[in-house]
Amino acid sequence: MAVTLKDIAEKVGVTESTVSRVLNGIPKASKETRKEIFQVAADLGYKPNQIARSLVTKKTHTIGLIISDLANTYFARVASGIENIASKYDYSLIISTTGGQEKEELKYINLLKEKQVDGLLFASGRMPFSCKKLLRETEIPTVVVAREVDEDLPSVHINNVKESYRAVKYLINNGHQKIAMISGNADDKESGLYRIQGYKQALNDNKLEVREELIVEGDFKLQSGIKAVEEILKRDSSITAVFAASDEMGVGAIKAIKKAGLKVPNDISVIGFDNNIISLASDPELATISQPEEELGWRSMEMLYKVIKGEELEEKKIYLPCELKKRGSVRKI
Amino acid sequence: MAVTLKDIAEKVGVTESTVSRVLNGIPKASKETRKEIFQVAADLGYKPNQIARSLVTKKTHTIGLIISDLANTYFARVASGIENIASKYDYSLIISTTGGQEKEELKYINLLKEKQVDGLLFASGRMPFSCKKLLRETEIPTVVVAREVDEDLPSVHINNVKESYRAVKYLINNGHQKIAMISGNADDKESGLYRIQGYKQALNDNKLEVREELIVEGDFKLQSGIKAVEEILKRDSSITAVFAASDEMGVGAIKAIKKAGLKVPNDISVIGFDNNIISLASDPELATISQPEEELGWRSMEMLYKVIKGEELEEKKIYLPCELKKRGSVRKI
DNA sequence: CATTTTTAAACAAACGCTTGACTAATCACA
DNA sequence: TGTGATTAGTCAAGCGTTTGTTTAAAAATG
Numbered sequence: 149m150a151v152t153l154k155d156i157a158e159k160v161g162v163t164e165s166t167v168s169r170v171l172n173g174i175p176k177a178s179k180e181t182r183k184e185i186f187q188v189a190a191d192l193g194y195k196p197n198q199i200a201r202s203l204v205t206k207k208t209h210t211i212g213l214i215i216s217d218l219a220n221t222y223f224a225r226v227a228s229g230i231e232n233i234a235s236k237y238d239y240s241l242i243i244s245t246t247g248g249q250e251k252e253e254l255k256y257i258n259l260l261k262e263k264q265v266d267g268l269l270f271a272s273g274r275m276p277f278s279c280k281k282l283l284r285e286t287e288i289p290t291v292v293v294a295r296e297v298d299e300d301l302p303s304v305h306i307n308n309v310k311e312s313y314r315a316v317k318y319l320i321n322n323g324h325q326k327i328a329m330i331s332g333n334a335d336d337k338e339s340g341l342y343r344i345q346g347y348k349q350a351l352n353d354n355k356l357e358v359r360e361e362l363i364v365e366g367d368f369k370l371q372s373g374i375k376a377v378e379e380i381l382k383r384d385s386s387i388t389a390v391f392a393a394s395d396e397m398g399v400g401a402i403k404a405i406k407k408a409g410l411k412v413p414n415d416i417s418v419i420g421f422d423n424n425i426i427s428l429a430s431d432p433e434l435a436t437i438s439q440p441e442e443e444l445g446w447r448s449m450e451m452l453y454k455v456i457k458g459e460e461l462e463e464k465k466i467y468l469p470c471e472l473k474k475r476g477s478v479r480k481i
Numbered sequence: 482m483a484v485t486l487k488d489i490a491e492k493v494g495v496t497e498s499t500v501s502r503v504l505n506g507i508p509k510a511s512k513e514t515r516k517e518i519f520q521v522a523a524d525l526g527y528k529p530n531q532i533a534r535s536l537v538t539k540k541t542h543t544i545g546l547i548i549s550d551l552a553n554t555y556f557a558r559v560a561s562g563i564e565n566i567a568s569k570y571d572y573s574l575i576i577s578t579t580g581g582q583e584k585e586e587l588k589y590i591n592l593l594k595e596k597q598v599d600g601l602l603f604a605s606g607r608m609p610f611s612c613k614k615l616l617r618e619t620e621i622p623t624v625v626v627a628r629e630v631d632e633d634l635p636s637v638h639i640n641n642v643k644e645s646y647r648a649v650k651y652l653i654n655n656g657h658q659k660i661a662m663i664s665g666n667a668d669d670k671e672s673g674l675y676r677i678q679g680y681k682q683a684l685n686d687n688k689l690e691v692r693e694e695l696i697v698e699g700d701f702k703l704q705s706g707i708k709a710v711e712e713i714l715k716r717d718s719s720i721t722a723v724f725a726a727s728d729e730m731g732v733g734a735i736k737a738i739k740k741a742g743l744k745v746p747n748d749i750s751v752i753g754f755d756n757n758i759i760s761l762a763s764d765p766e767l768a769t770i771s772q773p774e775e776e777l778g779w780r781s782m783e784m785l786y787k788v789i790k791g792e793e794l795e796e797k798k799i800y801l802p803c804e805l806k807k808r809g810s811v812r813k814i
Numbered sequence: 815c816a817t818t819t820t821t822a823a824a825c826a827a828a829c830g831c832t833t834g835a836c837t838a839a840t841c842a843c844a
Numbered sequence: 845t846g847t848g849a850t851t852a853g854t855c856a857a858g859c860g861t862t863t864g865t866t867t868a869a870a871a872a873t874g
Contacts, residue, residue: 152830163854168832178852193618198595199535200830203859208532210575210596218564219775224557231551231578240596242543242573245564262531263543263573285526370761399762406764428703429732429762431739442552485860496824501862511822533860536829 151192159188171196202264210240211267211452212260212288216248221424222441226271226293229445237453239266248273248336254282261286267452269293270301274337289455293448295338296465302455304448304466308338311437311470312346315419316391318435318472320354323481324389324417327351328362330376330401332393339368343393343421362387366397370426373400374407381408388416388481395420395427398434402477413479423473432476440468484525492521504529535597543573544600544785545593545621549581554757555774559604559626562778570786572599581606587615594619600785602626603634607670622788626781628671629798635788637781637799641671644770644803645679648752649724651768651805653687656814657722657750660684661695663709663734665726672701676726676754695720699730703759706733707740714741721749721814728753728760731767735810746812756806765809773801 153164153171160167162181170177170185171194177185202208213230215223227243234241242260246252253272257279260268268283271293280299283290292303319327329347332340344363351358364379366372373392377400380387390405392398398420402412412418412432420427423438447466454461486497486504493500495514503510503518504527510518535541546563548556560576567574575593579585586605590612593601601616604626613632616623625636652660662680665673677696684691697712699705706725710733713720723738725731731753735745745751745765753760756771780799787794 150830154830162852164831165833165855166853168830169853172832176852181852195591195595197536197597197830199532199541199597200859201832202532203530203536203830203861204832206859217561218551219558219561221554221557224554224560225552227557227576228550228552228578231576235577240575240577240592243560243564243576244568244573245561258528259573262528264530264532370758396758403764425703425729426759426762429759431736431764483860487860495822497861498825498863499823501860502823505862509822514822530860533829534862536831536860537862539829 150197151194152197153194155192156185156188156194159192160184206264208264208266209238210242210263210265211269211449212256212263212265213241213243213269214253214256214260214272215243215245215269216272218243218245222422222439223271225441226445229442229447230269230293230449231445232442233446233449233453237449239453246272250276250278253279257282257286257288261288267291267456269448269452271295271448274335289452291448291452291455294444296342300464302451302461302464304444304451304468305338306439306444306470307467308342309346309349311439312343312391312393312421313350314346314470314472315421315437316347316350317354318474319389319391319417319419319478320350320356322389322417322478325356326362326384326387327356327389327391328364328380328384328387330366330373330380330390330392330397331363332368333365339393339421347391359384366393366400368394368396370396370400370403373397374404375400377401377404378408381405389478390416390418392418392420395422395424395434395436398436398477399426399430402430402432402434413477417478417481419478423471427473427475430477435475435478436473438471438473440470443468483530484527485530486527488525489518489521489527492525493517539597541597541599542571543575543596543598544602544782545589545596545598546574546576546602546604547586547589547593548576548578548602548604549606551576551578555755555772556604558774559778562775562780563602563626563782564778565775566779566782566786570782572786579605583609583611586612590615590619590621594621600624600789602781602785604628604781607668622785624781624785624788627777629675633797635784635794635797637777637784637801638671639772639777639803640800641675642679642682644772645676645724645726645754646683647679647803647805648754648770649680649683650687651807652722652724652750652752652811653683653689655722655750655811658689659695659717659720660689660722660724661697661713661717661720663699663706663713663723663725663730664696665701666698672726672754680724692717699726699733701727701729703729703733703736706730707737708733710734710737711741714738722811723749723751725751725753728755728757728767728769731769731810732759732763735763735765735767746810750811750814752811756804760806760808763810768808768811769806771804771806773803776801 244256267289334341364376420436427434490497577589600622667674697709753769760767
């Protein structure tokens with residue numbers, strides 16, 4: 149049996165409340181009893197039962213993270229950033245993965261509520277109406293990570309339209325005019341739709357024609373990048389640049405271009421998105437937009453902490469800047 | 482205020498115990514009251530307080546994962562595998578990262594004990610004596626992941642000596658005799674020392690000389706692979722193959738070899754370890770030993786589940802097989 | 815119809831801790 | 845020396861559940 153306050157109390161000859169207060173550093177005891185209590189607690193190897201404590205304090209010092217997929221480096225790094233700050237503030241992290249499925253998201257919001265988490269970080273899926281509604285009902289302090297959300301929920305993310313625009317602008321500045329895009333699924337607003345929007349805007353603003361047939365959809369994975377480029381080259385082999393909505397697809401693009409007997413960047417330039425380590429492994433190294441995943445994580449946790457503590461947020465929606473990484477896969481023409 | 486059993490009980494006009502039993506599916510109530518209880522519970526949006534429940538049942542349906550680093554793809558994938566199975570069994574996962582630091586490990590074992598987790602998965606560091614001792618004292622069901630451990634703790638891992646041997650043997654079978662190694666730090670027994678051992682054994686068994694100056698230590702990261710190869714080539718530029726203890730270092734090796742004006746695999750063959758996605762991004766693609774990270778994760782969770790349920794384990798130490806991935810970075814000479 | 819069995823529910827204690835209210839003894843000070 | 849503060853505690857309730865025991869009523873049995 150685990151040792152409890154009662155055990156200590158009996159051994160020292162005081163009541164549980166006294167022991168509790170002493171152990172919590174409330175100065176309502178004589179030097180001697182304090183000393184003895186600490187002594188006995190140590191001897192017995194007392195470890196407070198946080199469950200019991202939580203029941204009365206109504207704080208669990210635990211926050212829930214609802215996230216798409218841990219095996220995905222992007223999310224893993226976000227999670228890592230979150231965990232670091234959570235631990236700094238003495239919060240534990242319960243991680244639940246959803247695969248971006250609405251059903252799972254709802255399930256975990258409920259579960260985490262039942263587990264009485266002090267706060268929730270939401271980094272999954274498209275946040276459908278059902279989730280927002282449930283979140284509102286459950287009244288758990290929540291911060292949304294890496295997702296824009298119309299609600300008044302606080303959030304921290306990057307501006308995908310703008311950053312995507314920047315990547316394409318960089319290609320244009322290097323003299324490229326026929327630029328294809330490997331997109332993600334547009335159902336995913338953030339990394340799908342918004343990046344397409346940025347691409348289109350950049351072309352428009354520079355009087356370049358947007359040709360829908362040069363936008364091929366992938367699934368963010370390497371293989372789909374290969375497939376996409378094969379398709380693009382079939383449609384128009386005179387393109388001089390490709391913008392991929394993820395580094396994996398960008399690397400796939402490079403591989404496919406080479407396989408087609410063309411050279412990167414001599415014949416076709418490629419730029420990716422994320423700054424995944426994979427971008428440095430390819431040959432040539434893939435130019436890309438570097439996302440601050442870990443910062444995304446820790447900023448959201450810092451934010452959540454403030455919300456939990458009832459502090460006022462100076463900004464409710466934080467946009468973190470990305471960085472353009474110029475690398476060998478892009479050349480001036 | 483959250484709605485409790487009491488609220489439902491009052492509204493229906495029965496006692497809390499009746500409501501509790503009904504909601505838990507214990508058939509001790511009339512059809513009508515049951516129906517009414519369910520109805521009222523739904524109307525009020527009742528969600529059981531798992532903290533209160535845990536206090537009495539002494540089960541939290543939560544398991545703790547102590548892991549080195551979530552930002553590291555290897556561990557992230559292990560964690561992902563764990564989470565999938567945990568969720569299948571309705572267990573939540575509290576994840577704590579340690580950076581492999583003994584102090585952090587001890588801190589989290591204690592913390593998780595206080596949080597009354599039902600079980601512990603340990604995938605961090607070298608598991609020093611202090612940890613083993615604490616684990617024994619706390620008496621939480623524990624499974625060790627990806628670490629060999631002398632104790633009688635159950636564990637699931639790969640056989641690093643054997644798999645490393647296999648990689649080197651593959652090079653030897655391809656006619657290579659002068660094989661350098663980029664190792665990890667030997668303090669890390671599993672992926673450091675053991676892989677060096679496998680390398681040496683393979684050489685010995687094939688009557689090849691082990692030359693210590695051809696073993697250069699890296700830190701598993703890409704950059705260190707580059708550095709290591711530069712050093713190796715300085716020491717002996719007539720080597721024909723390199724075995725890297727990680728894919729990142731392997732890719733770094735390929736980059737450095739190319740930079741030195743040599744060709745992979747024409748001049749030097751390279752093989753890595755892990756089958757990280759990065760191995761497919763490099764040119765040529767990196768041959769490697771594929772580790773079953775996700776399986777490592779889910780097997781350990783399956784194992785822990787059995788321990789928690791008090792079932793007998795048919796094997797206490799599980800070794801998972803790896804797979805040799807033959808790719809363009811190795812050629813026959 | 816009396817007695818036993820079954821059913822439907824109430825009662826009460828317990829899980830381990832925190833915390834507000836109360837008490838008795840000691841101390842300080844005018 | 846009497847009054848008020850302070851100190852060092854105790855007492856008891858409560859957090860939201862579960863669960864063993866008891867009770868009252870209904871149903872079944874002989």
